[in-house]
Amino acid sequence: MFHESGWYGNWGAVIASIVLATFIFTVFVAKPKKMDWKSYGLTEAFIISLFTEMFGIPLTIYTLSSILKIDIPLNGLTGHLFATALAYLGLLELEAAVALVMVVSLLIISFGLILLIIGWYEVYKYREGIAMTGLYRLVRHPQYLGIILIMTGFMIQWPTIPTLIMYPILLYIYHRQALKEEKYMLEKYGEEYRRYMETTPRYNILKKLFK
Numbered sequence: 001m002f003h004e005s006g007w008y009g010n011w012g013a014v015i016a017s018i019v020l021a022t023f024i025f026t027v028f029v030a031k032p033k034k035m036d037w038k039s040y041g042l043t044e045a046f047i048i049s050l051f052t053e054m055f056g057i058p059l060t061i062y063t064l065s066s067i068l069k070i071d072i073p074l075n076g077l078t079g080h081l082f083a084t085a086l087a088y089l090g091l092l093e094l095e096a097a098v099a100l101v102m103v104v105s106l107l108i109i110s111f112g113l114i115l116l117i118i119g120w121y122e123v124y125k126y127r128e129g130i131a132m133t134g135l136y137r138l139v140r141h142p143q144y145l146g147i148i149l150i151m152t153g154f155m156i157q158w159p160t161i162p163t164l165i166m167y168p169i170l171l172y173i174y175h176r177q178a179l180k181e182e183k184y185m186l187e188k189y190g191e192e193y194r195r196y197m198e199t200t201p202r203y204n205i206l207k208k209l210f211k
Contacts, residue, residue, distance in 0.1 A: 007076040010055045017051040024113075028120040029147050039173045042166060043147070049162040050154055054079060060160040081159050105157035112149030115205075119143040130189055132196055139205040140197065141178045148174060148203075178202060 025043060053060055058074060060081070065072045070088070078084045083097035092100065115135065119142035122134045135142040148171060155167055182202075185193045201207045 007079070008056065008058055008074055013055040014051050017055065018048055021047045021051070024116070025147070028116045029143055036173075036177055039170070039177060042170055042173065046151065046163055046166045046170060049160060049166070050158065053160045053162075054158050060162075063161060079158055082156060101157060105153040107153075108156065109150050109153035112146040112153060115142045115146030115149065119146060130185065130193055130196060132200075135205075137200065138208045140182070140200050140202050142205070144174045144178050145203050145205065 022044060025047070029043075058079060061072050061074065061078065064070075064081075072078050072084065077094055077098050080098050080101045083092075083094060083101040086092045086097040086100075087094040091097070119135050122131050122136055123143070125131070139145060151167060151170060155163060182193075182197065186197075
């Protein structure tokens, strides 16, 4: 049934996407020596749910079709639910709506990946002391901001019921982690880190980028 759509039932793509996303997350975000297993586990559940529905079984489309009593075709376009909604409302043709959603989401995801990778590199340059150059001159938590942007991009590109539920919980968990790290840095570096906090926003990179 899924293979008839030419998109779903592609379990090779599901596994490959999950492995790649898990590798990126583990290398550039997770800190094995002081792992927060709750955030790691929930992020992994987000990744698995996202790509299982993106390429495997479209459970959200089945659910919405049943609840809303509408026929949503199973293909690689209608899985972009925001684009599908724009098309059903008559605001855009489906292909144009998908193009819009893809451009917006990929820009956000790409920016998030840049923050992740460069932030990781700068953290490892400053294993001792406070990282205050490069991205850390603009924002205190570029890696957490990066993962939040990546999740936001995927929520725009391919929203599902499970990921919609997990998304706000993950935002809260990463925010709580950021606060814990700031508390640790204040205890370790005192006034030096306090001055850094006063001049550098926690997440709002645009504040200093366009200052």
